[in-house]
Structure formats: C-alpha cells, structure tokens
Amino acid sequence: MAVSDLAHASKTGVSARGGHVDIARLSVLALVVALSLLPLLAGGFLLYSLSLCFANALAVLSVSMLVRYGGEVSIGHSFFVAFGAYAVAIVEHRLGLSIAASLPLATLLGAAAGFVFAFPSRRLSGIYLAVATMALALALPEILIGFEKFTGGFEGLYIAQDLIPGIPKALQRYYVALAVLGLVCLALAHFRRSAQGLALLMAQAQPRAAEAIGITRSWARVSIFTLSAAVAALAGALTGFASSTVSPNSFTFFSGVFLLVGSVVSLNGLSLPAALVGGAFITLVPTYLAQAGDWVPILYGVALVVVTLVANAGDLRRFLPRGRGR
Amino acid sequence: MTVPAGSNGLVAEGISLAFGGLQVLNDVSMTLRPGVITGLIGPNGAGKTSLFNCLTGLYHGQRGRSSFAGTPLNGLGPAQRAACGITRSFQNLAMCPDLSLLENVLVGLTLKRRSGWFSAFVPTPAQRAEQRDAERRAMAALNELGIGSAAHEKPSDLPPGTLRLAEIARAITSEPTAILLDEPAAGLNAVETRDLTRALKRLMRSDLVLLVVEHDMDLIMELCEHIYVLNFGSMIASGTPAEIRAHPDVIRVYLGDDADA
Amino acid sequence: MSVAGFIRDILPLLWSGLISGCLYGVGALGLVMVFKSSRVVNFSHGNLACLGAFVVYGFSSGSLLSLSWGSAVALALGIAAAIAVMSYALIAPIVFKSDLASTIATLGVGLILQGAVQLVFGADIVNLDLPLPRFSFSLGAIRVSSYDLAVLVVTLAIVGGLFVIIERTKLGVAFRAVSTNPFACEVCGLNLRSVHLFSWLAGAVLGLVAALLIVPTTFLSSTTVPSFMLQAFTAAVVGGFSSLPGAAVGGVLVGIAMNLFSFYVSPEFMNTFLLGVILLTLNFFPNGLLERAIGGRV
Ligand SMILES: Nc1ncnc2c1ncn2[C@@H]1O[C@H](COP(=O)(O)OP(=O)(O)O)[C@@H](O)[C@H]1O
Ligand SMILES: [Mg+2]
Numbered sequence: 001m002a003v004s005d006l007a008h009a010s011k012t013g014v015s016a017r018g019g020h021v022d023i024a025r026l027s028v029l030a031l032v033v034a035l036s037l038l039p040l041l042a043g044g045f046l047l048y049s050l051s052l053c054f055a056n057a058l059a060v061l062s063v064s065m066l067v068r069y070g071g072e073v074s075i076g077h078s079f080f081v082a083f084g085a086y087a088v089a090i091v092e093h094r095l096g097l098s099i100a101a102s103l104p105l106a107t108l109l110g111a112a113a114g115f116v117f118a119f120p121s122r123r124l125s126g127i128y129l130a131v132a133t134m135a136l137a138l139a140l141p142e143i144l145i146g147f148e149k150f151t152g153g154f155e156g157l158y159i160a161q162d163l164i165p166g167i168p169k170a171l172q173r174y175y176v177a178l179a180v181l182g183l184v185c186l187a188l189a190h191f192r193r194s195a196q197g198l199a200l201l202m203a204q205a206q207p208r209a210a211e212a213i214g215i216t217r218s219w220a221r222v223s224i225f226t227l228s229a230a231v232a233a234l235a236g237a238l239t240g241f242a243s244s245t246v247s248p249n250s251f252t253f254f255s256g257v258f259l260l261v262g263s264v265v266s267l268n269g270l271s272l273p274a275a276l277v278g279g280a281f282i283t284l285v286p287t288y289l290a291q292a293g294d295w296v297p298i299l300y301g302v303a304l305v306v307v308t309l310v311a312n313a314g315d316l317r318r319f320l321p322r323g324r325g326r
Numbered sequence: 327m328t329v330p331a332g333s334n335g336l337v338a339e340g341i342s343l344a345f346g347g348l349q350v351l352n353d354v355s356m357t358l359r360p361g362v363i364t365g366l367i368g369p370n371g372a373g374k375t376s377l378f379n380c381l382t383g384l385y386h387g388q389r390g391r392s393s394f395a396g397t398p399l400n401g402l403g404p405a406q407r408a409a410c411g412i413t414r415s416f417q418n419l420a421m422c423p424d425l426s427l428l429e430n431v432l433v434g435l436t437l438k439r440r441s442g443w444f445s446a447f448v449p450t451p452a453q454r455a456e457q458r459d460a461e462r463r464a465m466a467a468l469n470e471l472g473i474g475s476a477a478h479e480k481p482s483d484l485p486p487g488t489l490r491l492a493e494i495a496r497a498i499t500s501e502p503t504a505i506l507l508d509e510p511a512a513g514l515n516a517v518e519t520r521d522l523t524r525a526l527k528r529l530m531r532s533d534l535v536l537l538v539v540e541h542d543m544d545l546i547m548e549l550c551e552h553i554y555v556l557n558f559g560s561m562i563a564s565g566t567p568a569e570i571r572a573h574p575d576v577i578r579v580y581l582g583d584d585a586d587a
Numbered sequence: 588m589s590v591a592g593f594i595r596d597i598l599p600l601l602w603s604g605l606i607s608g609c610l611y612g613v614g615a616l617g618l619v620m621v622f623k624s625s626r627v628v629n630f631s632h633g634n635l636a637c638l639g640a641f642v643v644y645g646f647s648s649g650s651l652l653s654l655s656w657g658s659a660v661a662l663a664l665g666i667a668a669a670i671a672v673m674s675y676a677l678i679a680p681i682v683f684k685s686d687l688a689s690t691i692a693t694l695g696v697g698l699i700l701q702g703a704v705q706l707v708f709g710a711d712i713v714n715l716d717l718p719l720p721r722f723s724f725s726l727g728a729i730r731v732s733s734y735d736l737a738v739l740v741v742t743l744a745i746v747g748g749l750f751v752i753i754e755r756t757k758l759g760v761a762f763r764a765v766s767t768n769p770f771a772c773e774v775c776g777l778n779l780r781s782v783h784l785f786s787w788l789a790g791a792v793l794g795l796v797a798a799l800l801i802v803p804t805t806f807l808s809s810t811t812v813p814s815f816m817l818q819a820f821t822a823a824v825v826g827g828f829s830s831l832p833g834a835a836v837g838g839v840l841v842g843i844a845m846n847l848f849s850f851y852v853s854p855e856f857m858n859t860f861l862l863g864v865i866l867l868t869l870n871f872f873p874n875g876l877l878e879r880a881i882g883g884r885v
Pocket of ligand 2: 374
C-alpha cells in the first residue's frame with residue numbers, strides 16, 4: 001500500500017487504494033478535529049494538562065523513533081528535552097525572543113547535541129549507547145544546577161512571552177502544542193516512505209545486507225539519534241512553553257526512564273494516537289496517583305516488564321498492530 | 327559507469343582467510359570478466375560464501391589482493407564497495423520484515439537516490455518525482471524476475487522462493503557494474519529456477535560482472551560460460567562448462583555428491 | 588601550586604581513588620558477568636544492590652528486626668539471590684530473542700525494586716557502617732584505615748574467588764564457552780540457562796558486596812546506590828564491557844580519575860565527568876583500554 005497512496009501521504013481520510021475509505025485514517029482525522037474543538041468546551045486546567053500531555057507525547061515519540069528506526073533504547077532523552085526547554089527560557093531571558101525564534105533554534109541545537117552524543121558510539125552495538133544515555137540522564141541534574149548563571153539553578157527560569165500577543169495564554173499553549181505534535185506525526189508518516197526512512201529500517205533489521213547496499217551502521221546510528229534528539233528538544237521547547245517554567249525538578253534521573261516507559265506503553269508507535277497514549281500515560285499517572293507516589297515506579301516498572309514480555313512473546317505478537325515504523 | 331577498456335573486471339589474487347586455526351581459503355585467485363556469467367561451485371563448506379564475503383568486503387583475508395575495474399579494493403568495507411558498484415545477494419535471506427517486498431527492493435537504490443533530509447520529512451514535487459522514479463525502477467526489477475504481483479506483500483506472508491528472487495531484484499535494481507549472487511536458486515522450485523535463469527541471461531550486458539555461487543551443478547552448467555571449482559578452500563579447477571565436466575578432480579569431488587545437491 | 592604540595596596531595600588521592608575504584612570494579616564485574624553470558628545490560632543492578640543494602644540496614648538497625656550484622660547480610664544475600672533468580676526468570680523467555688527487549692525489561696525490574704525500597708523504607712537517608720574495629724596507620728603520606736584494608740581484602744578475595752570459579756570449575760568452563768560462542772554451546776548440549784543463572788546470581792552478590800562497602804563512605808538512600816552504579820557502568824565501559832579483568836582495572840582507573848577530577852577541577856560535576864569518560868572511551872577505545880592485552884570482541 002505504501003506506494004499507491006504515496007502521493008497522498010499528507011492527505012487524510014481517503015487512501016488511494018481502490019478509493020476505499022480507510023477507517024484508521026478517518027478516526028485519526030476525527031481525533032484531530034475533536035481535539036481542535038475541545039477548547040470551546042473545556043476549562044483551563046484540562047487545557048493546561050492536555051498541553052503538557054501533547055508536549056510529553058512528542059517527547060515519547062522521540063524515544064519511539066529511536067526504538068523503531070534505530071533499534072536502540074535511551075534512558076537519557078530527558079537530557080535533550082531539558083535542552084530544548086532551557087533553550088526557550090534562555091533565549092527569552094538573554095535575547096528577549098519568543099518561541100517563534102527559539103522553537104526552531106532549540107530543535108537545531110537538540111540535533112547538534114544528539115549528533116555529538118551519538119558520534120562516539122557510531123560503530124558499536126546499541127548497548128553501549130544505552131549505557132551512555134544512563135550517564136546522560138545522571139549528568140543532567142548536575143548540569144542544570146551547576147550552570148546556575150544560565151539556568152537559574154534550583155529555581156529555574158520563567159517563560160513569559162506569548163507567541164501571538166493578545167490571544168489567551170491557555171489557548172496559545174494548547175494549540176501550539178497540538179499543531180506541532182500533529183505536524184511531527186505527519187512528517188514521520190512521510191519519513192516512513194522516504195529513502196532515508198527505508199534505509200534506516202533496513203540497517204536496523206539487516207545490518208549486513210544494509211552495508212552491502214551502501215548503508216553503513218555509523219550513518220544509521222548517528223542519523224537516527226540526531227533526528228530523535230531534535231524531536232526531543234522540540235518537545236522540551238513545547239514543555240517549557242506549555243508550563244511557563246523550567247526547573248531541575250522536572251528533569252530528574254527518572255524523567256528519562258519515564259519517557260521510555262511512555263514509549264513502551266504506546267508500543268513504540270509513531271502515529272498520533274500512539275503518541276497520545278504514551279504522553280497521557282506519563283502525564284496523567286503521576287498527577288492522579290500523586291498520593292500514591294511510591295507506587296508510581298512500581299506501576300511503571302510493571303508496565304515496562306509486562307508490555308515488553310507480551311510484545312516479544314512470539315505467539316502474542318500477531319495480536320499487535322502490523323507495520324512497524326509507521 | 328562502464329568498465330574502462332583494458333581493465334579486467336573483478337579480480338581476486340592469492341586470497342587466504344583463516345578463522346582462528348581453521349583455514350577457510352587457501353591462496354585462491356579468480357578473475358570475473360565483464361560480459362561473462364561466471365560460476366563458482368563446490369560442495370557445502372568449501373568456502374564459497376567466505377570467498378564471496380572477501381570480495382564484498384564483509385571479511386578481510388589475511389593475505390591477497392582484490393581490485394575492481396583496475397581500482398584496488400583492499401581495506402574497503404562493504405558499503406564502500408557497494409559505492410563502487412558491487413552488489414550482492416545473501417545466502418540467508420536478508421529481508422527487512424517491516425517493509426513490503428517493493429520497499430525491500432527499493433532500499434537497493436539508496437545510494438542512487440538524491441532527495442535530501444528536508445524532503446524526507448516534507449513532501450516536495452521534486453521528491454515525489456524522484457520517489458516515483460525509484461519505485462518504477464524497483465518495480466521493473468521485480469517484474470523482471472516475475473514476482474511483480476507480490477510487490478505490496480510483507481515478506482512474512484511470502485514463500486522463500488519469492489523472497490530469494492526479491493533478494494536478487496534488490497541486487498540488480500541499482501544497475502550495478504558487478505552482481506554477486508550467493509546460492510540464488512536455493513529454495514526455488516523448478517519453475518522459479520527457470521525464470522531466474524532466463525532473467526539472469528537477459529540481465530547480462532557486455533559491461534556487467536556477474537558471479538553466481540551454487541553447489542547445484544546443473545544450474546551452473548546451463549547458465550555460466552566460465553566456472554571455478556572450490557574444494558576445501560582451494561581452487562581446484564577453472565574453465566568452460568565442458569572442461570569442468572571433464573576435469574578429473576571435479577568428477578572426484580562431485581562423485582556421490584547426490585546427497586549434497 | 589607547589590611541587591611539594593602536589594606530592595603531598597597526590598598520594599592520598601591516588602590511594603583513596605584506588606580504594607573506591609576497587610568497589611567500582613566489583614560492581615562492574617557483576618555487570619560484565621551478566622553481559623558476557625546473556626548479552627543483557629542489567630539496568631536493575633544498582634536497584635537490586637540498593638534493596639540488599641536496605642535489607643541489611645532494616646534487619647540490623649532495628650527498623651525491621653535487630654539481628655546481628657552477619658545474619659542480616661546473610662539474609663540480604665538470600666533475598667538478593669532470590670530476586671536475581673526471579674528477574675532472570677522474567678526475562679528468560681525473551682533473552683535469546685532480543686537484547687533490546689531484555690535490556691528494557693531489566694529497567695522495569697529496576698523500577699519495581701526502586702519502588703519497593705521507597706515503599707518499605709521511605710525516602711530516608713540512613714547510615715550503614717561496617718562492623719570493623721576502628722584503627723588507622725600512616726604509610727608515608729598515605730593514611731590507611733581499617734576500612735581501606737577491609738575493602739582491599741574483600742576485593743582481592745572476590746576477584747580471586749571468581750578467578751578460581753571461572754578457571755577451575757566446570758561451571759566456569761561453561762561460562763567461558765557460553766560467552767565466546769553461545770550457539771556452539773547450545774549445539775554441544777551445554778545448558779545455557781544454568782550458565783545464565785550462575786552469572787545473574789554472581790552479579791547480584793557482587794553488586795550487594797560493592798554496595799555494602801561503598802555505603803559507609805557516604806550514606807544510604809534510595810538513590811545513592813543506583814547512582815553509584817554509574818561508576819560501575821563507566822568502569823565496565825572503560826574495561827571494554829565484556830572483559831572481566833578489564834572491568835576490575837577499569838574500576839580502579841575510574842576511581843582514581845574521579846578523585847583527581849573532584850579535587851583539582853570540581854566535585855559538582857562528577858556524573859558529567861563520567862559521561863565524558865564514557866564518550867571518550869567509546870570513541871577512542873571502543874573495545875576498552877585493555878583491548879590489546881585481551882583481544883577484541885566480535
Ligand atoms: N564467521 C565465521 N567464523 C568461523 N568460521 C566460519 C565463518 N564463516 C565461515 N566459516 C567456516 O568456513 C567454512 C566455509 O564456509 P562457507 O564459506 O560458508 O562455505 P560454503 O558457502 O561453500 O558452503 C566452513 O567450515 C565454515 O564453518
Ligand atoms: Mg555458502
């Protein structure tokens with residue numbers, strides 16, 4: 001199906017295959033419409049939670065990209081998320097610019113950080129990368145607190161500037177987060193069919209065959225990590241904008257692990273619904289289980305183990321959606 | 327890219343390869359001339375795949391030299407050799423399970439594709455045209471091997487014969503200057519084998535280096551103009567099919583080979 | 588800085604780096620044992636060690652029971668061993684299928700253990716000392732304490748014991764075979780599961796021992812031991828991740844490097860320093876610093 005509806009990759013609703021209405025696509029469209037109209041009905045707190053949820057969904061998506069296209073796990077993506085969030089805050093404080101400037105900047109900086117991080121382990125198996133991401137996650141709080149001059153130390157920084165002055169803050173946060181999330185999902189759907197996307201999937205599934213057609217492991221490793229870090233930084237920029245503040249409290253060692261949990265719970269899906277499931281899981285579980293704080297790691301741990309076992313148990317596999325990498 | 331006049335295709339000289347104490351290849355030389363379908367035969371475990379891997383850069387022999395169209399290949403990895411125009415198929419099927427058959431062939435064109443990172447995420451007219459062109463080429467390769475009808479299926483839903491042909495389609499779709507096929511007929515039924523033989527003959531051009539590795543004598547005898555015979559890591563004979571058929575060493579090796587073939 | 592001052596500082600720094608490095612090495616040995624046999628990076632290593640240390644605390648301090656230190660340690664070893672067996676049993680169905688999935692599953696186990704520690708012991712910060720006679724003596728510029736001696740003795744005993752097991756016993760031969768070529772071992776009828784179990788048990792014991800010995804230098808909380816394991820991970824990477832001697836040597840190198848960095852540069856960026864060490868090692872010595880001596884990996 002990939003080919004025939006290729007020209008329609010960005011159009012939703014009708015797939016080109018025989019003109020049949022594609023139910024999956026229609027329901028995604030319905031979801032987008034419903035989410036776009038929601039602010040007419042819902043109040044401030046729900047909108048605020050959903051904006052955070054969208055930003056987290058994007059962060060989860062960045063981890064899922066790495067798993068799907070790179071076959072790698074990262075428990076340190078909180079680093080790139082924080083990178084993006086602090087980029088927005090620092091650009092506002094130092095240069096007085098809004099996210100119109102800092103969102104693209106944060107994405108580019110995130111890509112650069114991802115490249116620098118992935119480059120050393122470009123020839124090694126993914127396990128070394130996973131270990132290095134653990135160091136990344138543990139170094140993050142130190143860096144945020146240590147470079148107080150830029151990051152505001154324990155206190156963190158406020159993000160006050162609007163994107164479009166005059167429109168209520170809650171609506172801005174909500175729609176910016178939703179729009180960016182939706183666009184990234186569309187871009188990823190297109191990416192799945194691009195030359196680079198196919199090459200990455202091949203390199204992950206059949207590294208030797210991929211080498212024989214000119215796709216090197218180091219290219220694949222560095223490319224996917226750079227992309228994924230860029231998306232993570234974009235997610236961080238949205239998180240900062242949506243919550244109007246950045247501080248080390250939101251980026252502990254466990255934030256990175258939780259992003260992985262969100263990705264695993266959404267079966268590493270790259271579609272909008274999958275990302276929303278992952279984002280909702282890591283946004284809402286801690287909020288609603290706040291009294292049961294100590295149970296959260298246990299719940300997350302059980303979720304990781306159960307989903308991983310079930311998804312890899314062979315026979316159970318066919319109950320899962322087909323078509324990885326979508 | 328054409329082979330410059332005077333050069334002699336893909337050449338391997340004095341290749342020796344050992345794994346620990348196991349001598350897998352022993353001072354093996356072969357010349358693959360353009361325009362000639364060359365066969366490499368030998369019983370299981372003779373070292374055919376290993377020699378193949380040396381030619382494609384997956385293994386690096388302890389001794390020996392190889393060159394392609396006059397350019398030395400020593401020290402180059404598989405991806406660099408692919409960039410020189412050498413492609414291969416794998417004896418163990420190497421399909422990506424997430425991609426459709428067509429997409430699995432499409433990745434064979436990766437080095438030829440020109441669309442950049444921006445158009446990987448954002449559709450542009452140029453990118454779409456390029457994509458259509460690439461798909462047309464991949465589809466042509468599938469049709470060439472008679473499996474165009476399975477283009478949109480997932481590898482897991484297809485019989486091994488089709489996958490093997492798709493593997494070959496991937497190797498030929500980028501119009502390489504050297505194609506190395508490792509046991510292309512393994513797992514194919516009689517009809518598929520005949521299709522394959524025809525397709526390979528059609529494929530042959532005067533500037534193409536084509537090597538077919540097999541332990542099935544009959545296919546090789548029908549297909550190839552020049553044949554090398556490997557046994558226990560040493561080249562024991564080389565020549566035309568008629569010469570090989572009459573070669574005493576080859577007869578000895580293949581006597582009672584029925585269980586193997 | 589004067590030369591004399593430098594010399595006065597450097598020897599004690601090297602010495603205490605050596606002592607803590609021994610412990611990083613012991614922690615790293617546990618990681619490498621598991622990785623060599625089952626190709627899984629065990630991210631629950633630190634959490635299990637932390638739980639074990641808390642069990643020792645709970646059973647010896649009176650917060651749960653007031654047993655002697657020795658019996659508390661015996662109990663903790665038993666519990667850690669049982670949990671190691673259970674965690675291996677959990678990932679056993681997928682351990683041959685996907686390194687990635689099994690590694691993710693160990694993270695899940697780690698989170699569960701982390702939550703268990705927080706549930707039972709809260710976010711308390713407690714002290715857990717070794718029952719050692721307190722004495723110390725000077726050796727030139729170096730002050731050697733009873734703690735230092737205990738660490739050295741235990742490390743040497745453990746490394747020696749491990750060496751004897753791996754070189755001299757049937758299980759050790761199987762372990763070496765499995766870590767070189769699991770497929771061939773399977774074909775030859777070796778039981779991979781028992782080798783895996785051996786390495787997971789050994790890993791748990793090594794982790795707990797390292798945790799018990801490191802805790803007296805700081806304090807015990809639900810986060811100290813897991814983050815201490817970053818040192819162990821770094822040591823393993825420096826040693827090449829699949830070399831046992833490499834892990835031990837890597838531990839000592841990391842211990843000394845950390846001490847020097849925190850004294851001469853900054854004590855606030857230790858994890859960032861370790862991140863740098865990991866990245867530089869992966870870039871310049873992808874097979875570990877001892878690559879030459881031991882030979883590359885596949
Ligand atoms: N990577 C390897 N490590 C160890 N031995 C190998 C390796 N690859 C091939 N061999 C050995 O080399 C010999 C020749 O194998 P191969 O080249 O696959 O033979 P053929 O393709 O002719 O059947 C066999 O004995 C095989 O076990
Ligand atoms: Mg072979």
